Amino acid sequence: MLLVADLEYNLDTLEVRRGGKLLQLNPTALKILQSLMESSPSVVTRQELETRVWGEELPDSDSLRVHIHGLRAAVDKPFDKALIQTRHGIGYRIADPDAG
Numbered sequence: 001m002l003l004v005a006d007l008e009y010n011l012d013t014l015e016v017r018r019g020g021k022l023l024q025l026n027p028t029a030l031k032i033l034q035s036l037m038e039s040s041p042s043v044v045t046r047q048e049l050e051t052r053v054w055g056e057e058l059p060d061s062d063s064l065r066v067h068i069h070g071l072r073a074a075v076d077k078p079f080d081k082a083l084i085q086t087r088h089g090i091g092y093r094i095a096d097p098d099a100g
Contacts, residue, residue, distance in 0.1 A: 002037040005083055005096035007075065009037055018079060028053060029071045032064075033094075036084070041095035043087045068092060 002009040006019045014030060016023045025033065031053045035044055050058050053067075068084065076082040083094050 002034065004037050004040045004094050005081075005099070006079075007037070007083055007094075009033060016075075018075060021078075023074045025071070025074055028067050029074070032067055032071055033075070036092060036094040039093070041093060041099070043091050043093040045091040047091075049091060 002011065008017045009030075010016075011034070016025055016030070016033065032049060035049055035052045046064060050064055053064075068086075072082070072084050076084055081097055083096065085093050085095065085097075087093065
């Protein structure tokens with residue numbers, strides 16, 4: 001089980017919940033979320049994320065951004081505080097904004 005703030009990811013059932021509410025995520029979003037949550041609160045570089053999700057077959061340059069946008073729509077938009085943060089020119093991280 002991965003846990004960041006009120007976001008839970010059960011790696012056995014592949015269920016993601018935030019504030020107890022079940023979120024619907026596609027397999028690519030789940031991989032990105034897992035990478036971010038395992039590294040939290042550290043930043044994960046774009047390159048690291050792309051390699052973890054797509055392996056050697058890297059996608060076109062906008063794919064990661066599109067998937068992060070979709071992930072934010074599910075994980076952050078319906079809730080009071082955003083957990084997914086962009087570090088421009090570096091990558092992304094997921095962290096509890098109230099934790100520090």
